Amino acid sequence: MRFQAKRCGVQFSPPSIILIYQQLDTNKVRKRIIPVRNFSKYSDYNMAAERLKNHPRHKDYLENVSQGQLEKLHIILRDHLQGFSLEHSLASFHLDTDEDLNKLGDDELARKKGQMDELFEKNRKHKDDPDFVYDLEVDFSKPTAERCSWDEESEDDF
Amino acid sequence: MAGDVGSIPELDQQKYDSDQQVKIICLGDSAVGKSKLIERFLLDEYRPQQLSTYALTLYKHVADVGNKTVAVDFWDTAGQERFQSMHPSYYHKAHACIMVFDVQRKITYKNLANWYKELREYRPEIPCCVVANKIDADLKVTQRSFNFGKKQGLPFYFVSAADGTNVVKMFRDMIKRAVDYKQNPSDFMDEVLQELESFQLEKMEENAEAEDEEQKSDQILSLQ
Numbered sequence: 001m002r003f004q005a006k007r008c009g010v011q012f013s014p015p016s017i018i019l020i021y022q023q024l025d026t027n028k029v030r031k032r033i034i035p036v037r038n039f040s041k042y043s044d045y046n047m048a049a050e051r052l053k054n055h056p057r058h059k060d061y062l063e064n065v066s067q068g069q070l071e072k073l074h075i076i077l078r079d080h081l082q083g084f085s086l087e088h089s090l091a092s093f094h095l096d097t098d099e100d101l102n103k104l105g106d107d108e109l110a111r112k113k114g115q116m117d118e119l120f121e122k123n124r125k126h127k128d129d130p131d132f133v134y135d136l137e138v139d140f141s142k143p144t145a146e147r148c149s150w151d152e153e154s155e156d157d158f
Numbered sequence: 159m160a161g162d163v164g165s166i167p168e169l170d171q172q173k174y175d176s177d178q179q180v181k182i183i184c185l186g187d188s189a190v191g192k193s194k195l196i197e198r199f200l201l202d203e204y205r206p207q208q209l210s211t212y213a214l215t216l217y218k219h220v221a222d223v224g225n226k227t228v229a230v231d232f233w234d235t236a237g238q239e240r241f242q243s244m245h246p247s248y249y250h251k252a253h254a255c256i257m258v259f260d261v262q263r264k265i266t267y268k269n270l271a272n273w274y275k276e277l278r279e280y281r282p283e284i285p286c287c288v289v290a291n292k293i294d295a296d297l298k299v300t301q302r303s304f305n306f307g308k309k310q311g312l313p314f315y316f317v318s319a320a321d322g323t324n325v326v327k328m329f330r331d332m333i334k335r336a337v338d339y340k341q342n343p344s345d346f347m348d349e350v351l352q353e354l355e356s357f358q359l360e361k362m363e364e365n366a367e368a369e370d371e372e373q374k375s376d377q378i379l380s381l382q
């Protein structure tokens with residue numbers, strides 16, 4: 001890896017992804033402006049993010065920027081093109097652990113999942129990792145497990 | 159028993175009656191990780207079949223259980239409420255059920271009660287388990303005990319689709335239980351028992367009526 005991404009953001013006009021990164025051989029911090037082309041309010045943010053991630057001129061710089069993060073930036077761009085405010089976009093990413101996600105539509109649910117993907121990808125073990133164990137087993141059975149507070153109310157339901 | 163409610167024109171569900179075929183369903187709220195769990199178990203063994211109108215993804219898998227080879231179909235369902243009307247087709251002919259919740263979201267744990275109740279309306283006896291997913295997010299949860307399903311004797315697993323903890327063990331256990339159930343389906347026994355029971359109930363009601371009449375005639379007698 002030659003570049004360490006520091007921060008990644010979005011600019012509305014002209015539509016671009018902004019990347020602040022460190023050049024690892026010189027330790028210099030630089031800014032890269034990546035124009036987002038052919039992206040309309042009807043575009044598929046998934047595909048656009050993937051295209052960017054694999055773009056021959058940019059992919060080295062974006063190596064440690066997750067697909068999820070790039071998707072999010074494209075969603076914000078698309079929301080803007082559709083006339084939504086930045087506040088609206090940011091709120092739609094917010095994960096409220098009490099919210100019933102069964103009630104959401106596809107697009108809103110995808111945003112929440114995109115948010116969850118950050119931790120998922122961080123903790124993920126890939127099958128090509130040297131320490132990958134396919135049938136990893138851990139025994140958590142404990143004689144004195146604390147009772148879960150989630151069980152305390154409405155015990156009768158169960 | 160379920161008649162036509164479970165039929166999906168695109169899918170032949172008759173095959174699940176054959177000896178070498180089992181159907182395992184994954185249930186639970188939106189975004190608890192049902193799909194990620196199946197994907198982790200199968201890695202990229204097969205390309206799943208998408209039936210988006212039914213909010214359903216079908217994964218095929220071949221497993222060796224004892225000295226038998228069985229074809230396993232995993233029915234990966236969607237938690238979204240607008241697909242509620244599809245549920246009967248998920249339950250139809252299922253041989254085992256994996257119920258998943260997200261250890262980071264209490265609401266998904268609370269909702270297990272609804273999923274379980276509905277499952278039992280259609281499949282009173284199939285093997286079922288409770289799966290606590292995403293333990294990688296906070297390993298401390300594994301020190302707690304989650305009591306849902308304890309009463310019903312449902313096995314419980316702490317798993318992570320992200321790092322793989324206990325995923326394969328859980329699926330292997332459930333495949334085995336599905337196959338065992340298939341060889342020894344207790345739902346049929348249950349139906350017979352229920353019929354017997356309702357038969358006895360009818361008889362008791364008859365007796366009760368007879369007693370009532372006697373009482374009435376007693377009263378009439380005493381009035382006279």
Ligand SMILES: Nc1nc2c(ncn2[C@@H]2O[C@H](COP(=O)(O)OP(=O)(O)OP(=O)(O)O)[C@@H](O)[C@H]2O)c(=O)[nH]1
Nearest residue numbers: 116117120188189190191192193194237318319320
């Ligand atoms: N940290 C962590 N995140 C997970 C894990 N499993 C799933 N996730 C996250 O949860 C999100 C939802 O997972 P899915 O597998 O799509 O959930 P689902 O239950 O299939 O959801 P529906 O099909 O919409 O009902 C994923 O996008 C991941 O980001 C896990 O083990 N650990």
Ligand SMILES: [Mg+2]
Nearest residue numbers: 192193235236
């Ligand atoms: Mg899913």
